[in-house]
Amino acid sequence: MAVTHYQEKKSRQTFNSFPIFYLLAVLVLVYDLFLVTGSFYQGSRISKQLASEKDSLAQLQLEIAIAERFVVYQQTPSYLELQARENFSYIKPGETVVSLPENSGSQQSVMEEQAGQKAVSAEMINQSHLRQWLNYLF
Numbered sequence: 001m002a003v004t005h006y007q008e009k010k011s012r013q014t015f016n017s018f019p020i021f022y023l024l025a026v027l028v029l030v031y032d033l034f035l036v037t038g039s040f041y042q043g044s045r046i047s048k049q050l051a052s053e054k055d056s057l058a059q060l061q062l063e064i065a066i067a068e069r070f071v072v073y074q075q076t077p078s079y080l081e082l083q084a085r086e087n088f089s090y091i092k093p094g095e096t097v098v099s100l101p102e103n104s105g106s107q108q109s110v111m112e113e114q115a116g117q118k119a120v121s122a123e124m125i126n127q128s129h130l131r132q133w134l135n136y137l138f
Contacts, residue, residue: 073079084090091097127135 081090
């Protein structure tokens with residue numbers, strides 16, 4: 001069987017255009033792969049941001065609820081009485097106020113005693129273990 005010139009030319013054209021078709025197909029697939037990867041990355045980034053925003057929204061809603069409860073508490077008679085007692089020295093009729101002196105003298109002596117103990121422990125740190133044991137035993 002003889003191959004005609006037309007059939008030979010057609011087979012060469014098909015063969016020559018064949019690699020170009022595959023090259024174009026691979027390039028399109030790689031481009032699509034980059035697009036899909038970019039969309040997945042952007043989607044994951046957006047979902048992380050959405051989760052973060054939901055957390056901050058929940059925190060703000062909690063703070064609002066606490067503030068609303070505090071406002072309601074501030075309007076109660078017990079809170080108003082507490083504020084009047086603390087700020088204006090309010091007393092009810094029949095109550096007796098007992099005023100105690102401050103413990104400034106006793107606090108000072110306690111603080112001086114603690115300072116003395118720290119000084120003793122600082123001296124002990126500088127001594128050797130043998131010297132500390134001898135001081136402890138004798």
